[in-house]
Amino acid sequence: MTDNKITWQRGRITSVAAAADAIAEIVIATERADRVAPGAHVDVRIDDGDIRSYSVVSAGADGRSVTLGVRLSPTSRGGSRFMHSLRPGDEIELTAPIQNFPLRVGAARYVLLAGGIGITAMAAMAAVLRRVGADYRFVYVGRRRSDMAFLSELVATHGDRLEVRADDEGHGLDVASLVGDVDTHTEMYMCGPIRLMDAVRRAWLDRELPLPNLRYETFGNSGWFEAEDxxxxxxxxxxxxxxxxxxxxxxxxxxxxxxxxxxxxxxxxxxxxxxxxxxxxxxxxxxxxxxxxxxxxxxxxxxxxxxxxxxxxxxxxxxxxx
Ligand code: FES
The missing domain is CATH 3.10.20.30 (Beta-grasp domain)
Structure with missing residues (x-):
């Protein structure tokens, strides 16, 4: 597992592509070769010196590249605007992968829940669960399919394990039923808007399920209201x-x-x-x-x-x- 000593390094953008509407898939070649555990993120220094955290969606087999997914926030004057301005050949400063959201392999069952750009924190976990043959259910929620990053790759990789819930198709998520299907041997990992995560946490508490079995990543979430000055x-x-x-x-x-x-x-x-x-x-x-x-x-x-x-x-x- 990656230790959490913060180590800064240079990175060079090798490709930028559209992962969905307003979401860029950015591949960064790194100076260091690091093993990247699922749930890891990198911190990136943006142009005004501020720092933003981005989940690692996937990493190169040699550990010398990371792929990020970055949604352009309509109100951004900083992080996401900077990230969306990057082009192949540009250099940035980023940390070695940092692990604050570890996946515990070995549970009887898993539910992974990704809301919107929260998919960036869940994609690598799903890939590992598939690789180790775990019993997992992967729920991906979004407003519409065109907003949902990496969707076609995820469908191809996870098949029936992946449940796509697009609001505009009338398939929004029923949180009570999702949590109602969970038993005490199931671990749930989630990342998404705070309203979604809050609803899940309340349903989890209502059912008195074991708290250590609910794990979540919070960055990239939206608030209860639109951000304003x-x-x-x-x-x-x-x-x-x-x-x-x-x-x-x-x-x-x-x-x-x-x-x-x-x-x-x-x-x-x-x-x-x-x-x-x-x-x-x-x-x-x-x-x-x-x-x-x-x-x-x-x-x-x-x-x-x-x-x-x-x-x-x-x-x-x-x-x-x-
Ligand atoms: S720095 Fe940790 S909660 Fe703000």
Whole structure:
């Protein structure tokens, strides 16, 4: 398994192709040869120095290349726009693969659930389960087939194991029935929009299934609301800065010179949490660190993923940092 010491390296883009509408398949030749375990991701330094995480969809047999799938966010001013601007021959800085979402081989049964661009985290897991002859059900949910990356390859590879649920075909996912079919020997892995993952988590808890058997990757998820610009103020430090729809609050605070703590940058570790003093909007909690009760109280938020929305846009958030 890949260790999680962060090692930066140079990468060269070798190909860019369309994996679906607005989703680019980007192949990067890497300096290092690394074994890439399913569920691994790489961090990429984008042009303004900020960092974005992308799941490794697949890796070259020699470990010297990784394939990523990147959806162009309509509001992006950073990560996905930068990634979509890359062309063969361009060089970037990326980490060696980092493993925070390991697949445990050996369970009696598996359910893999991918929603939208979350397929990038699930494709390599499905490939391994198929290779080892595991009993798995692979559910891939999207708005329409043209939005669903790598669809034809996945259909060809997984055959009947793959269930495609496209909303516009009237085959949306029934979460209660999906989780209702799970028994206590089944492990479920998922990555997708936060609404989908939240619904699955609630159904899982309702059924009192073993919590360690539900595993998920959170980055790439969307929030409860469309991201929009807002303004953040830290009175104690006399800092006021704006957070663009394509920025993170954490990134904006760092750029404003605030000394921030963080680790995962994807709403899991809670290290980037800040104290909410006041807001005129609604906090869109996009993390999986705080409990539902803590989110309802909104006294804190994870600055790497969570943000503020206001009915007329341009919300205001007043906070303090630890
Ligand atoms: S850095 Fe881990 S939750 Fe924000």
């Amino acid at each position: 807002f303004v953040v103020t830290i009175p104690r430090l006399d800092v006021t800065t704006s957070v663009g729809a394509g920025d993170s609050l954490l990134g904006a605070l760092e750029r404003a010179g605030v000394d921030m703590m963080f680790d995962c940058r994807k709403g899991e570790c809670g290290l980037c949490q800040v104290d909410v003093l006041e807001t005129d909007g609604t906090i869109d909690h996009r993390d999986v660190f705080f409990s539902e009760t803590q989110k309802a109280q909104s006294e804190k938020l994870c600055s790497c993923v969570s943000r503020v929305v206001h009915p007329r846009g341009g919300g205001r958030l007043v906070l303090d940092v630890p």
